[in-house]
Amino acid sequence: MAALYRLALCNIRGYSFRSWVVGLCALLISGLVLATSLILLGAESSLRLAIDRLGADIIVVPEGAATRVETALLMGRPTKVWMPASALDTVAAIPGVEAVSPQVYLASLTNASCCTVSDMFLIVFDPKTDFVVKPWLEKTIGGNLQLGDVIGGSSVYVPEEGIKLYGYYLNLRKNLAPTGTGLDQSLFMTMDTAQEMRRVSLTEAVQPLEIPTNSISAVLVKLKPGANVYAVALEISDRDRTITPIVSPDMFQSYQGQLKGLLGGVLVMIVIILAFSMLLIGLVFSMAANERRRELGVLRAMGASRGFVFRSLVMEAALLAINGGIAGVLLTFLILTLFRNLIISILGMPFLLPSLPVLILLVVGVICLSLVIVVLAASLPAYRISHLDPSIAMRE
Amino acid sequence: MIVLDKVSKIYPISKENQVAAVQDINLEIPMGEFLVITGRSGSGKTTLLNLAAGLTRPTSGRVLFEGVDWWSLPDREQSLTRNQKIGFVFQFPSLLPALTVLENIALPTIINHSQDFQEIYPRAVKLVETLGLSDKRSSYPRQLSAGQQQRVVIARALLNQPAVLLADEPTSNLDEQTELEIMELFAEIHQRTGITIVLVTHSAQLVRFGTQSVQMAVGQVVTKQT
Ligand SMILES: Nc1ncnc2c1ncn2[C@@H]1O[C@H](COP(=O)(O)OP(=O)(O)OP(=O)(O)O)[C@@H](O)[C@H]1O
Numbered sequence: 001m002a003a004l005y006r007l008a009l010c011n012i013r014g015y016s017f018r019s020w021v022v023g024l025c026a027l028l029i030s031g032l033v034l035a036t037s038l039i040l041l042g043a044e045s046s047l048r049l050a051i052d053r054l055g056a057d058i059i060v061v062p063e064g065a066a067t068r069v070e071t072a073l074l075m076g077r078p079t080k081v082w083m084p085a086s087a088l089d090t091v092a093a094i095p096g097v098e099a100v101s102p103q104v105y106l107a108s109l110t111n112a113s114c115c116t117v118s119d120m121f122l123i124v125f126d127p128k129t130d131f132v133v134k135p136w137l138e139k140t141i142g143g144n145l146q147l148g149d150v151i152g153g154s155s156v157y158v159p160e161e162g163i164k165l166y167g168y169y170l171n172l173r174k175n176l177a178p179t180g181t182g183l184d185q186s187l188f189m190t191m192d193t194a195q196e197m198r199r200v201s202l203t204e205a206v207q208p209l210e211i212p213t214n215s216i217s218a219v220l221v222k223l224k225p226g227a228n229v230y231a232v233a234l235e236i237s238d239r240d241r242t243i244t245p246i247v248s249p250d251m252f253q254s255y256q257g258q259l260k261g262l263l264g265g266v267l268v269m270i271v272i273i274l275a276f277s278m279l280l281i282g283l284v285f286s287m288a289a290n291e292r293r294r295e296l297g298v299l300r301a302m303g304a305s306r307g308f309v310f311r312s313l314v315m316e317a318a319l320l321a322i323n324g325g326i327a328g329v330l331l332t333f334l335i336l337t338l339f340r341n342l343i344i345s346i347l348g349m350p351f352l353l354p355s356l357p358v359l360i361l362l363v364v365g366v367i368c369l370s371l372v373i374v375v376l377a378a379s380l381p382a383y384r385i386s387h388l389d390p391s392i393a394m395r396e
Numbered sequence: 397m398i399v400l401d402k403v404s405k406i407y408p409i410s411k412e413n414q415v416a417a418v419q420d421i422n423l424e425i426p427m428g429e430f431l432v433i434t435g436r437s438g439s440g441k442t443t444l445l446n447l448a449a450g451l452t453r454p455t456s457g458r459v460l461f462e463g464v465d466w467w468s469l470p471d472r473e474q475s476l477t478r479n480q481k482i483g484f485v486f487q488f489p490s491l492l493p494a495l496t497v498l499e500n501i502a503l504p505t506i507i508n509h510s511q512d513f514q515e516i517y518p519r520a521v522k523l524v525e526t527l528g529l530s531d532k533r534s535s536y537p538r539q540l541s542a543g544q545q546q547r548v549v550i551a552r553a554l555l556n557q558p559a560v561l562l563a564d565e566p567t568s569n570l571d572e573q574t575e576l577e578i579m580e581l582f583a584e585i586h587q588r589t590g591i592t593i594v595l596v597t598h599s600a601q602l603v604r605f606g607t608q609s610v611q612m613a614v615g616q617v618v619t620k621q622t
């Protein structure tokens with residue numbers, strides 16, 4: 001086996017064009033399959049995590065604002081939507097509802113001198129009724145947010161001057177765990193802090209922060225155990241035509257649909273690319289094997305069995321596949337880390353890298369895949385050449 | 397002993413036409429002989445050598461190597477016999493370009509994985525020395541002259557200490573002086589080791605190096621000399 005390996009290595013060295021093509025195909029296969037599964041799996045788990053993070057069974061938003069709110073929550077693209085605060089009571093009165101809590105969605109200004117962070121999505125909650133942020137706060141900082149305190153998504157950091165929005169300095173108490181979604185770039189604050197920021201903005205900001213009185217952006221709804229989400233949602237839209245309930249299993253539905261569409265397209269593309277690379281590898285391999293007919297005939301004359309010739313050719317293919325496969329994996333990780341934001345904005349969807357065991361499984365899986373594809377593609381030409389009459393193989 | 401018993405090798409060329417590269421040949425090559433086969437181009441010399449080594453199946457007749465019909469053996473055993481018993485020197489450049497001189501010489505043992513490179517290394521080095529290539533052992537074939545390359549091929553053929561050395565026009569690419577040197581090398585190896593040599597050439601002048609000779613024409617043996 002060691003000798004076979006050495007011979008294969010020497011031949012890889014000696015036939016560089018063939019080696020590059022086969023290696024690049026293996027790279028393409030492993031890289032592409034890894035990248036797409038990372039992105040698709042990652043998008044899926046991002047969506048699920050974002051739903052969990054919201055922690056509500058139903059989110060009620062103004063009519064027609066559902067998509068904008070979902071986009072804001074998922075991509076961190078700020079949105080301002082308003083509905084009368086009375087919606088809170090309407091929803092609370094529905095049987096099956098255990099708790100309701102309002103949220104107000106704000107945005108920081110774009111490139112204004114008052115602000116050190118621009119275009120940030122701000123989520124304002126009401127500590128008196130909140131059931132989403134508060135339990136988490138108690139667990140991590142052991143209490144409530146004071147006036148001026150904020151909680152940041154995982155990628156919120158404090159610039160040198162401090163976080164200043166609308167001329168008002170905020171104090172970052174804690175970062176949330178990453179979700180891969182826009183929530184990672186959002187700030188959570190209490191109503192009091194938001195009102196204080198509004199007051200300061202009247203004199204300090206280029207443009208004052210507007211929070212319409214008696215208005216809210218969303219109502220988070222928690223149901224009693226056993227209550228039917230869909231029945232309650234139906235009741236909500238029945239009682240008030242100007243508001244829209246989004247039930248959490250259906251949350252980000254357009255994204256989930258998009259994901260399914262993407263998955264289908266990508267699968268087709270991968271199958272085409274796999275078939276194409278198999279063809280290409282088979283072609284290049286039989287070309288190279290043909291070129292080496294005489295050399296392989298010489299090996300046979302020196303006492304190499306058909307099996308030896310076959311194995312040494314397949315061994316070459318396998319070595320190329322493994323090296324190409326590993327290169328593809330490394331390249332994928334490099335690209336995904338360097339261009340993560342670009343990919344997210346092109347895709348219009350966030351993605352979260354999976355946990356280490358899943359990651360290792362994926363990496364091993366794609367390397368095996370390129371190994372199998374390359375070896376399969378090389379097998380037929382290798383078999384044909386190894387079964388050629390050596391005396392014919394040695395003739396030009 | 398190699399025995400060809402009414403051996404023919406016929407190649408189809410088209411639906412109607414076929415070529416008898418070798419036709420009804422009866423030939424016995426006793427052990428320890430240095431047989432020189434001459435004949436014009438296309439007379440079937442290479443085909444005869446390939447048949448003798450079991451590299452191609454005769455269309456009819458039998459080829460016996462040490463009393464065993466080549467074609468009664470499965471591929472593995474054929475290959476093992478070739479590896480252990482036969483050394484080949486080819487008509488064309490046959491060194492693997494990707495391997496160094498020493499690696500090329502070691503190839504027969506790489507193929508038959510019963511031996512380790514480490515084990516045969518001293519033997520390979522010794523052969524390199526005997527054939528005057530000591531300073532070339534790490535060179536690649538393209539860095540050698542044609543004569544030097546042919547010496548490497550001979551060293552490779554001798555590595556497994558075979559019983560038979562089959563040489564197909566080993567000097568056809570060489571100048572006269574080098575040709576003589578290589579032929580003397582064959583004669584010297586034959587004398588020293590008692591190895592059986594079957595050497596093909598189209599030059600009648602080289603017959604004197606052998607202990608026997610046969611002449612071929614259009615697929616048949618026309619004269620034998622001892
Ligand atoms: N694979 C083959 N297919 C068709 N014809 C073949 C094949 N191999 C050999 N021949 C024919 O058989 C005849 C003998 O060929 P062979 O190579 O044995 O001749 P040779 O004596 O070695 O010639 P040279 O001195 O040129 O090497 C030639 O006419 C050749 O064209």
Ligand SMILES: [Mg+2]
Pocket residue numbers: 441442443487564
């Ligand atoms: Mg010939």
